[in-house]
Amino acid sequence: MTDVTLKIDGADVTVPEGTLVIRAAEQAGIEIPRFCDHPLLEPVGACRQCLVDIPDAGNGRGFPKPQASCTIPVAEGMVVETQNRTAVKAQQGIMEFLLVNHPLDCPVCDKGGECPLQNQAMSHGQGETRFDGVKRTFPKPINLSPNVLLDRERCIVCQRCTRFAAEIPGDPGIALIQRGAQQQIGIAEDKPFSSYFSGNVIQICPVGALTSDDYRFRARPFDLVSTPSVAEHDACGAAIRVDHRRGKVMRRLAGNDPEVNEEWISDKDRFGFRYAVRDRLTSPMIREDGELRPASWLEAVAVAAQGLAAAGSVGVLPGGRLTLEDAKAYATFARETLRTPHVDFRSRPLSAEETGFLRSRVAGTSVTYADLDAADHVVLVGLEPEDEAGTLFLRLRKANRAGLRITALSAYASEGSRKLGAEVVLTAPGAEKDALSQVSGVTEASVILVGERLATSPGGYTAAAELADRSGAKLAWVPRRAGDRGAVEADLLPGEGGLDAEAMVRQGGLDALLVAGVDPDDTADPAAFLAALDEAGFVVSLEQRVTAVTERADVVLPVAAASEKAGTFVTWEGRRRPFQKVFEKPATYSDAEVLAHITAEIALLETETAGVADETVESSPTTTFSAATTEDSAGLHLATWHLMLDNGTLQRGDKALAATARAAVVRLPAALHAELGDVVTITGDRGSWTLPALPAEMAEGTVWVPTNSFGRGVWADLASPGSTVTVEGAVQ
């Protein structure tokens, strides 16, 4: 691309051809006031605040009238004046018009103190208004969604929110309605604005028109202490800003990281933080006479150390939400302190094939968001980005809008796939291996993104690796949890002769278990997991709150939530995302700190005794799922993934957020739906659910159910991974 040199306020500026004047001015450090303009949205030229004088358009002739700098591209030799009489008069005139109908309620407005209208009225407006008439008013506020509220009289209809919704996530549930001064943002009747990314419209609103139910009237911006951080809800590593006041997180905002999440985050990243203050364990506990009782740290650590040291064999199940530092601490603790090979971070269906894949194809590799932009073709398999990796979804959608071809191997053609412009290859669960071998158009410039769900599809990971080897395409693994990739880097996987998480549970025989941040209901066999906890002679639980694990533990040690400690998450890309502690919470320790105390205690014990007995447990590390091997004629393949907003533990306590969750329904092939109706009973080997159903474009003989939106979730209440289910019309 060729460069263009123009003069802005007398200074020469050289920018790439096609740059808008307002962007070029930024390069020169000249700030032109603006409202509708947003660098990540298409220009619209609606607010007219960024008017500038262009006495020479580059052809020797000037524009007779001021021009909107947000819609005019630069030209060689162009002369732009942003602060001469003409420009200032135009800017002040527009600012005066904007304030005609804007209420003077800054003292009670949530945006007051961080408001672009307030700030720019001060910097580019006149001190006094000449308007002394009647302002337009509206009843206030109205709900655009359960979470997003609109005070219409504050709105300057810049269309940032509507453009965001249509362009960025592709959820155009809000639109302009009415006209003239009555023009406002509206929703269709009984159709709330539904988007996993709705909170971004609040952040980009240049006035106080959009607020969240969550934060409205709760704090003043100048009372908040801001800390840059990283979102802990998925493996995307979105930059966030955490605002707290007196030890309490008040809100979270999107950080600006062009390499990762640009300026957008999901609603889960924005609004899902109450979990850190609800039902927290406040002190260590130890079991005495069958009951848990509070204990001091010294006592609890000592009991834990003694129990673990005395156990012949210990299984370590640290979960997938750890920081890299904590993951490394677990790895060291297992391998060096406990000297056990039985370590596995995976707290969901897994396979031995996956273990090998993670070690050989994931650990130490790097594929970046930028690689997606540069790719000629991205293949998704076992991955639903909109639900499982919000930032990745937005980046893929942006790349698709710029021309990227996306192919999704999925059980059903979801809305998310449609928004990605993906070509969906309908693939029944378990059939990914064959489907991968038939994907065409994969080249050296392509990227294959595999999700963790591929673990339940025998041969899936191997086929993905083979496709990558055959084509030269890049290969990346996109897990669901923020700590998963860091755990792979720390090698929290079964060692030589070690049992994986499945085997630890099913095979049993371990004397003790160390469990951290694992919800048994997420695992492949929740009942077996709970039974294993009951059977194990000694259970240590590092947790934030009371869970099914702590209820069965002999020692419970409370640990810090993400906002209470510093650390590093490793994104699916392999990118290190360090973050600071948001605030100091006394007597709160990270997993690594707690493990260090136990290690020290064990070291003391070892000097006293002969050391830990190395007892080997007979291993059968070949856990695999034989998908649909026992297929009967009535059986349907069970496809499932987690919706972004569901019954997940880290979403507890955010009512407004939960109210925006999508209706969780069963998806059936259209023909089957026509036969069975809108309510079906679905029966698997673990139970039966009667649920609403909708038709979908789906792989033959497949039914889809959200993993964790009903009861205790699919694995606990419905069926085992890779199994088949039967569906019948429910009697209504």
Add this chain to the structure above:
Amino acid sequence: MTDTLTPVLTANWADDRAWTLSAYAEQGGYDALDVALGMSPEEVQTTVKDSGLRGRGGAGFPTGVKWGFLPPPDPENPKPRYLVVNADESEPGTCKDIPLMMASPHTLVEGVIISSYAIRAERAFIYVRGEVLHVIRRLRAAVREAYEAGHLGTDIHGSGYDLELVVHAGAGAYICGEETALLDSLEGRRGQPRLRPPFPAVAGLYASPTVINNAESIASVPAIVKNGADWFAGMGTEKSAGFGIFSLSGHVKKPGQYEAPLGITLRELIDLAGGVREGHELKFWTPGGSSTPLFTDEHLDVPLDFEGVQAAGSMLGTRALQIFDDSVCVVRAVLRWTEFYKHESCGKCTPCREGTWWLVQVLERLEKGDGEPGDLDLLLDQCDNILGRSFCALGDGATSPITSSIKYFRDEYLAHLEHGGCPFDARKSTAWADPVVEPVETTPEEAVAHD
């Protein structure tokens, strides 16, 4: 007296059932189509270009040149081309396209077929203002007749040329007369003007090359094709060729449509219309609808062509000549227009949306005598902040009546302040004000009957 008139478009309006195909065919209708189909599309384009026909919707851009902006046909990019006819006639005072479509819809239909052929479009749309349901019905009936007669559809007149024509009803928004807002509305979206570039010729309707012309421009095409470019160029003035419909309304004895060569003066037109209302003098008038700056009796001899009107400080616009006599309060008239602009502002851009809201409030208090002399400067400054700052030309238009009326009638504004209200009797300007009847006591029943 009739020498100054050139009835072409209006020639058949008085015929018996002129709107039917049979009546239209009887006076030579659809003959021009055969002439056009005997020419190549390029030849038709050249004829229209050579005729000097300029857009009749107000801006006056040469029609043939506009057609030439379409990118040449590209086999690599086989996007369709569209002709869109703007018949969303909504400007206060403008009333030419609606009577044209009412009286002789086939003139427009034939023009659409010839023009579409000239630009190689196989699909055309007429976007009609939604409020005029009777006109839409008549136009749709004409299109149906044209299909049945083989003037539309496939293989028109055996030429191998196909054309589908859709009559689309708007939903009642002034903004949809703005060509890009019209396109959005036609696509089923909210009608608001689009950012340009891309221009409609490159990416218009459904992002395809599109020509948008005013109804009267397109209706003029059959006569040009039939009679030749020279015939058309022989009328009017050097740079404003041909004839146009002049719509006289207001305080003249015979308001109506007067089709005359461009360059005629208001003095001549008022003579044709039987003069200004008895006992009154001309006070002010609009040359082309409310968005064109006002003229006064000083401007009676301004030639009504694009250059003449512009040189005198206004715009020819749509030749909507609203005649106001000395019974009319200019402040009241301007307030009414401004209320229209406030009501019709689409809301997209700040100056038009907020500016018209505010202008109305200032004008209201001036009319009531509650204002102050400084309000005039305030009005002018507001207008300065709107003119050239708004997104589309419709915002600019809102300022024309205000700035021009203050220019010519500043004293009248000030008189409102001195008088403590409007010094005029609004009833005197009504059509039923003359002859002046002595007020008599009426019973309530009679009063209702008079309403």
